[in-house]
Amino acid sequence: MNKYFNIAIVTALSVAITSFKGNAMSDLSQYVDPFIGVDGGGNVFPGPCVPFGMVKVGPDCGGKDWNAGWDRDGNIHGFSNVHVSGTGGGCKYGNVLFAPITGNLDMQDYSSPRNNEHVALGLYEVDLKRYGTSARLTALQRSAMHEYTFPASDDSKIIIDLGSFLSSHERQYLVGSEVRIISDKEIEGYTRVRGGWNIGEPYTVYFYAVFDTPSDDCGTWKSHRVEPGKREQYDTSEPTGAYFSYRTSDKQKVTVKVGISYLSTGKARMNLSEMNSWNFDEVRAACVSRWNEILNKIEVKGSDEQKKIFYTALYHSYLQPVDKTGENSKWISDEPYYDDYYCIWDTFRATHPLFTLLTPSKQVDMLRSLLDIYRYEGYAPDARSGDDNGRVQGGSNVDILFTDAYVKGLKGIDYELALEAMIKNAEVSPGDDERKEGRGGISDYNEKGFVSTKFERAGTRTMEYANCDYAIATLARGLKEKEIAQKYMERSRNWQNLWNPDVESLGFKGFVWPRYSDGSWWSENDYSVFQGGTWPDFVYETFSWELSFYVPHDVNALIEKCGGKEQFTRRLDTYFSHEKWDQRWYMGLFQISNEPGFLTPTLYNYVGRPDKTAEVVRKTLKERYNTTKEGIPGNDDSGSMSSWYVFHALGFYPNTGQDLYLISSPTFEEAVIHLENGRDLSIKAKKASDKNIYVQSVKLNGEPLDACSFKHTDIANGGTLEFVMGSKPSKWGTVGVENQL
Template identity: 30%
Template sequence: MKLLPLAALLLATVPTFAQKAKTTENLVQYAKPLVGTARMGHTYPGATVPFGMVQLSPDTDTLSYELNGKYNPRMYEYCAGYQYADKTIVGFSHTHFSGTGHSDLGDFLVMPTTGPLQLNPGTADQPERGFRSRFSHQNEVAEPAYYRVRLDDHDILAELTASNRVGMHQYTFPQSEQAHIILDLTAGIYNYPDKNVWTFVRVENDTLVTGYRQTHGWARTRTEYFAMSFSKPFVSYGSRNLSKKQVYRGFWGRFDQSKNFPELAGEQLRLFFDFKTTAGEKVKVKMALSGVSTEGALRNMRAEVPGWDFEAVKRAGQALWQQELGKVVIESPKRADKENFYTAMYHAALSPTTYMDVDGQYRGLDQNIHRAEGFTNYTSFSLWDTYRALHPLYNLLQPQRNADMVQSMLAHFDQSTMHMLPIWSHYANENWCMIGYHSVPVVVDAVLKGVVPADQAQRVLDACVATAHQPRFDGISYYEQLGYVPEDKSGSSVSKTLEYAYDDWCIAQLAKKLGRTDIEAEFSKRAQNWQNVYDSRINFMRPRLADGSFRPRFDVLSTHDQGFIEGNAWNYSLYVPQDPAALIAKMGGEKKFLPHLDSLFTMHLPDKFFAETEDITRDGIIGNYVHGNEPAHHVAYLYNWTSQPHKTQARVRMILPKMYRPTPDGLGGNDDCGQMSAWYIFSSLGFYPVAPGSPEYALGSPAIHGATINLENGNTFRITVKNQSDKNVYVKEARLNGQKITRPFLQYADVVKGGELVFTMAGKP
């Protein structure tokens, strides 16, 4: 294999259009990876590149899923492995989700230490009893593709950077006869009982170690391979097997496997590598990952980071981030605005993540090895969240990448025994998290916007129809028979009915485009099923039973056992994104609809609401509007379907500063793989995709002073904002290419062909 120079190879992984997005300003300085690391943002601060397979980041605790035989409620805090309030670091692991409400991963934790060897992590209150270390945020730096922290207990400066598939560590040691680098294969995020199925390590020589880890966690069967290379030979090494069930028999019992043994296997392995260091000596480590094999991991390492120039890897990674962030160049006199915007752009480009080796091989849903032909394979699709704004953002800013994501979903469908598109998939697994079949709006929106080639459209439609007809999935058979999901047969029934109906509408739009009148008729009818859970006597969506009656016990504010998921009747009664006009008519017209919508933002929730949600969503609530959970993300824009669109403008400008700040606690809820950030990006620019599958954006109120969107097709779309201020939140006039806009909507086609949108702002409606 001919190896390219590092910077050239990394830049070659980005579509050439990105290199057109030029700005003289360093945008990387504005992206703050520490935003969202406090409270419930669940982001990680470590080093990664856009959509990178490696997310090399510090973990501040390794809690067990169970505590005294019961679920440990603090596990929820550590979905990304890091909490800003913590005072110690356990180590640096190589895989992390960004902003999720559940987790897995945390693979291959590495920790440098000095002094007598300790192979237990210690505790947060007594870190000196283990290999963890105290640290201070004053000695911590987090930038895109770079992380640095001083480990106070070991007097070590730790620095991290990454390419797509390789994490690179640089540890500056003091003078020590007892320097160690620990590789912990027992550590992980969301450590279920018996999560580790098996680990294997092979010491190839005194600078190279390979192996794999098999886990049974959120992903029921996940195998990840690694190749670990040291810049300096270790003088000795050893291990400890922590599994009480592990018994060596026969031949294996003849050897002392705790020290200098070339191969190790077991359920719970921790390894150590010993060094002698001089003051200020830098010991570097490269960890390459693969879902295929250790050979694949080695190929990834040799292709992406063949040498030991840490600064070159960092520069190449930050160059990728500069290109990514430069797809939208905003103008604002406030640094905080730029930090909010480019941090959102950063978070929106963390996932889905690459999931294939440099030669195109990847592990499929069927656990066989496949090769991606003509596309990049991706994983970690949090579709219940990201169909709303993140994938529509990709259709606008990077359609080729989103086309590859659609191909990844179609490959998932082909490998699925249930013949379904993904629901929440990661690392060759489907974990079935959340409801709906929301890969449908993602793939349909991509086809209808011309992102997916026309010759793939029929294949996409067939996959959508098969998914919607899968009888074993979450109440679908009842939905098809009755026109709704009955609560006495399947929980969260109202949410399921409403979300299925929206997905069905998307299928009908694609069928119409392709002239499949039979499918269009079927799914247009199914798209009306939202009406079957609407109780006109109380003007709320309400759970129905299999006998057709509405369930008598019902609380419109409660989130517990009321037929909804991550929301209540007040929120979900506004979830008909495919036809807001019909919803308004159903609710009795504007006279009744507008007070309902107004009250969502102004009402006071009773304490029982927060007790039911265990404070999980408290950070993201304004009145009864739950921005921290996605079902209401479109709601502020619904005023555009009434005679009062100015209220959309006011609501959006109210939400933005309340839910987003450039501080560690600056996210009003989980970022959810970039969905929260995508909402911010669209809303700051002044428009939002209320119903992916529709060609329209709903206009709002831009929060920036101007922006240039550098489109993949070479065009630019310019947004100019006149009379902008914190008080001038109302749009007095909007013009597209000089023509006055008379309806508060914008067409996708008008944006991608380039042009200028001019907002004139005012302090009154």
């Protein structure tokens, strides 16, 4: 197997890679390792795809709950063409599976142990020990290329299993499938599946595949009944599949091109036209070229290890959502269409702000897509997969994305319609299925000013609804809707209605606490500030000690509730240092592995202690991110963990929904962000190193910056950020951050 770039791909890359400015781009693909974060709960997708690619072709292994298909230990079942990346919970997709085998077809188990597994950007390759076969995979936007190598055999086969999909505790179920062999080199069909993580309605994946080598024989099956020579199996709600047989010489290759669609087999055939070459290296080079367009948005000066972590994180940030424009299975529209928002609860905090900074036109397309979903289905979702909304984890955080775009000056969005969608979220109950869309428990929230424990996730919902209400108020104010702005600004303070000033822990008083419908507090015998939770609980993927910091829109009021700046600083110190739990997963009480704590390290800025922000951020970057298969601290969550890294490595972090970046500690001496409008943002951090983590001074566009924050609008047209770093804390930034409320 070819483990390295060969002459053909280097030549192809040299032709394919051209920059957005017309100059040759750097080949930054060498710094991307798709295996970083596949293990240890990271669940990232290791196979080839392009940015926001609809096709993600990769291995499906034998274990359960491996959301991206890959498993450290399991045998390889085959190579399916549709996956997600970095997600937790139940699986989704794993559809239209191909596998190269030899000998008799064992329908009960045709999986194989693996050997010589290797990945690089745009490439996955592996040997299947059971059969002596090997596979190489690459992909474009809506198509995949499978290159299979066989031993000498009179009975080599490529099988296409339409009854296969990823399995988990939140199951997918086969609804039906169909297959038709068109010729000795062509096949088409579909698989229809329901369920999975979002408990979604059935989705259908259509395919059309063409082989470079005519088969010697073929056949199909239905529900494990193999029928040699039969070319069609119609949909009777049973699993179907097909095989092509070959008499192969040693190391003979058979290449398959697969087009995927969510509309029809005819559309799948059309989608395959994007892959106009049978040369594997050329197709891979085209994939790599697409990625280099994204990776070259940021140039950094650092060590190879730094670059490997950084550019892999940037790569992971652009795997989802999926651009399915023209592939909407529910309605016909000229608007952009994106799917697999999995979930905005994760990605609104860092991933979408990264899109806004680097590729604002893509962010605009996504927001237009979300508005089109609202137009036709009645709710702009917080989560969506398989063309179906669900599941909502906390607030209606799509609200914050609309406001974030507005305050950062993004054009081409119908903000009046966005405000309408946001108010719908805030006022209209989604009905019986409160996990699908909208805001669950709003009858309580709108009447009492908090969500009581009559409803699940009452704490998370109340705190996040308050932030979402602030987003509504901000957009309404910008659109001159004064009464709406005033109403929701008042509601944005509802987080205070769950603040119990009498609860004490570790020497601090006042925490978010559950309340009954009658307004009375739960007893401390019934609840603990350290009690975590998921779907049916008071909090979601957090605990009260952590959630009590989540007031991103009203931090100054939170500081007052905590007893002032000094006491708030002490509380943060305790949060980041108290070793209550296993420190392999926590830093103190801080769990970077879940999103509710994403903003918390930068809260030190609000009390004029950016030195402490720097300490926590640098420690997290150093100890929780690396170049191994476990190099991401928990589920990557559609690039959330990775985009958190990208921002902090550059030295700042967004408070989404506000025109605000909070300064942390830049890790690179030099970085340049090539903005989409053709301007550059130059970031220089003099003396930056593992030792020199503290900001001594900052200049923004040549002017001294005293606050430890700046605005997106300050850099949207390029400019310079100049840091001087040192090994000891300085007096810089003691003025803190101007609150937005």
